[in-house]
Amino acid sequence: MNQLAYMIILAVIYLGVIVVTAGVLTVVERRIAGRMQSRIGPNRVGPQGAVQWIADALKALQKEDIIPDQVHPFLFKIAPYLVFMGVFLTLVPIPFGAYAFMEDLDVGIYYVLATASFVVIGFMIGGWASNNKWSLLGGMRSAAQMISYEIPTALAIVVIILMAGSLNLNKIVQAQGALPHEWYIFRNPFAFIAFFIFFISALAEGNRVPFDIPEAESELVSGYNTEYSGIRFLLFFLAEWANLVVIGALVTVLFFGGGNLGFEYLVQLPLPGRDPMKIEILGFLWFCFKTSIFVFIIIWLRWTLPRVRIDQLMDICWKYMVPIGFFIVMGTVLWVYFVPDNSQVDFITRIVMTAISTWILIYFVYRVYRNLKITKAKIHLNPFL
Amino acid sequence: MITYFKNIWDTAATVFEGMAITLSYMFQKPITVQYPDRLKEPVPHTLPAGYRGRLALDAELCTACALCQKACPIDVIDMKGMRTEGKKGLTLIYFNIYHGKCMYCNLCVEACPAEDEESHQTALYFKKDFEGVGLKSSDLIEQFIPQEQAKALFKEATDFAEKRAKEKKQAESAPKPDSSLKPEGGA
Numbered sequence: 001m002n003q004l005a006y007m008i009i010l011a012v013i014y015l016g017v018i019v020v021t022a023g024v025l026t027v028v029e030r031r032i033a034g035r036m037q038s039r040i041g042p043n044r045v046g047p048q049g050a051v052q053w054i055a056d057a058l059k060a061l062q063k064e065d066i067i068p069d070q071v072h073p074f075l076f077k078i079a080p081y082l083v084f085m086g087v088f089l090t091l092v093p094i095p096f097g098a099y100a101f102m103e104d105l106d107v108g109i110y111y112v113l114a115t116a117s118f119v120v121i122g123f124m125i126g127g128w129a130s131n132n133k134w135s136l137l138g139g140m141r142s143a144a145q146m147i148s149y150e151i152p153t154a155l156a157i158v159v160i161i162l163m164a165g166s167l168n169l170n171k172i173v174q175a176q177g178a179l180p181h182e183w184y185i186f187r188n189p190f191a192f193i194a195f196f197i198f199f200i201s202a203l204a205e206g207n208r209v210p211f212d213i214p215e216a217e218s219e220l221v222s223g224y225n226t227e228y229s230g231i232r233f234l235l236f237f238l239a240e241w242a243n244l245v246v247i248g249a250l251v252t253v254l255f256f257g258g259g260n261l262g263f264e265y266l267v268q269l270p271l272p273g274r275d276p277m278k279i280e281i282l283g284f285l286w287f288c289f290k291t292s293i294f295v296f297i298i299i300w301l302r303w304t305l306p307r308v309r310i311d312q313l314m315d316i317c318w319k320y321m322v323p324i325g326f327f328i329v330m331g332t333v334l335w336v337y338f339v340p341d342n343s344q345v346d347f348i349t350r351i352v353m354t355a356i357s358t359w360i361l362i363y364f365v366y367r368v369y370r371n372l373k374i375t376k377a378k379i380h381l382n383p384f385l
Numbered sequence: 386m387i388t389y390f391k392n393i394w395d396t397a398a399t400v401f402e403g404m405a406i407t408l409s410y411m412f413q414k415p416i417t418v419q420y421p422d423r424l425k426e427p428v429p430h431t432l433p434a435g436y437r438g439r440l441a442l443d444a445e446l447c448t449a450c451a452l453c454q455k456a457c458p459i460d461v462i463d464m465k466g467m468r469t470e471g472k473k474g475l476t477l478i479y480f481n482i483y484h485g486k487c488m489y490c491n492l493c494v495e496a497c498p499a500e501d502e503e504s505h506q507t508a509l510y511f512k513k514d515f516e517g518v519g520l521k522s523s524d525l526i527e528q529f530i531p532q533e534q535a536k537a538l539f540k541e542a543t544d545f546a547e548k549r550a551k552e553k554k555q556a557e558s559a560p561k562p563d564s565s566l567k568p569e570g571g572a
Contacts, residue, residue: 032411034415035410035411035415036407036408036410036411037410038410038413038415038416038417039415039416039417040415040417040419300404300407300408301400301404303407304400304403304404304406304407305400305403320392320393364401364404364405367401367402367405368405368408368409368412369409371405371406371409372409372412372413375409375413377413377414378413378414379412379413379414380412380413380414380415381412385415385417385419
């Protein structure tokens, strides 16, 4: 009984946090989108539009919950919950800090892959139950896309599993260190490619631009959710934005060392205020920082790239991502077998990979600077307008 | 095979460059003008010199000459000037503008002879006020002399006119001074 109450309380806390995060992310996304298009974005409701998402949610709640005549009532009603559940359940094993997780699952990453499939079922049911050709097309597209992209996702995750020797997300985080050269992305060239494959296919699974054809507004009248209104429509969007956090958190955990600050070393060091609790909070903040960077990159990609066509989407998956995925799995197997951890080759590779990535980053900053210079526009860094 | 790797390279390079461009736009100043409340200066200050907003009257300057009323082709201006006691020239009794009719042609303002010496502002002028929406049709009729005051002024003016008429009558009925006393004219 006690256990049950504890779990319910934890679930409610998680639900509250993820709903608020998803809500705030909608505003953040719109502000970023605005600045990238030389606009400002919503800045009227509350200070700098901070509570715009509450206004949007209240508006959607006030709408009539329309269930059209010809739909299948039960399936139509249940679809949004399935989608939201699929996204929400993936949060269970994600370690937000050294001890901040819901459940230390030994099958962690496998569980994440499995529960993410609820989203496909939700989209399919929503599209089919709507009894509308556009919705059905959207649902079918989404099923084709998400099932296809689960393969490269899984292959990229296999790379990490091979390197960590565990499915447990906590152990994956602990196997990485606090510094960049200890992260899995810079361990070997195959893991570096695996990061991009994982990131791209996670975007496709989350129906984000450039892979948002299931709900392509300009083609499908918004796809599987056309017939939905009010709070059910909102649940689809809540799931989409919550999924941003899940993608960012997964990328951080799998490739970028999670919230690992080198906990064991820090506690032993003679630092002032080496309270384990403080270090735990620092680790949580470190994790949130990394996650928010990836969330920003996903948002940024959305406002950069055009949508791919359905055939291009399938080409990218089956002709590029899957073969490369198999290649990197084989490469990692060989690498793990022939290059033991903490050997000289391993260490040199890590340093070289980190150096190359840093150089790419510096070159990128230079390109941004050059673009700013070419346009001769005034630089305006203040985000509050 | 070469095309295969070239495609991958092209994708990576173009996405890289595209993201650099969008990020550079994020650091630029937005061109949005936050009309009408979050501006550096109020909107009327930014309007050009010849802007014609609502028609307005400076009642202090007005000489009640009625030139504007005559200039207006569509009877937007309804005004009356009369003489009152102890004042030289005409006094403005009432001055109503029917904004609903006005076509902002500027003819009345051009006709207006009364001008402020310092600012060269004519008595009748166009305000830089562009929000001319009224909720009732009566909002579009502007009375520059309030109705009560106009009534009082009208009474005063009519009284004065009667008084003058009486004086004139008395002057006429009074015996005329002898014409022979007049200084010699050209007769």
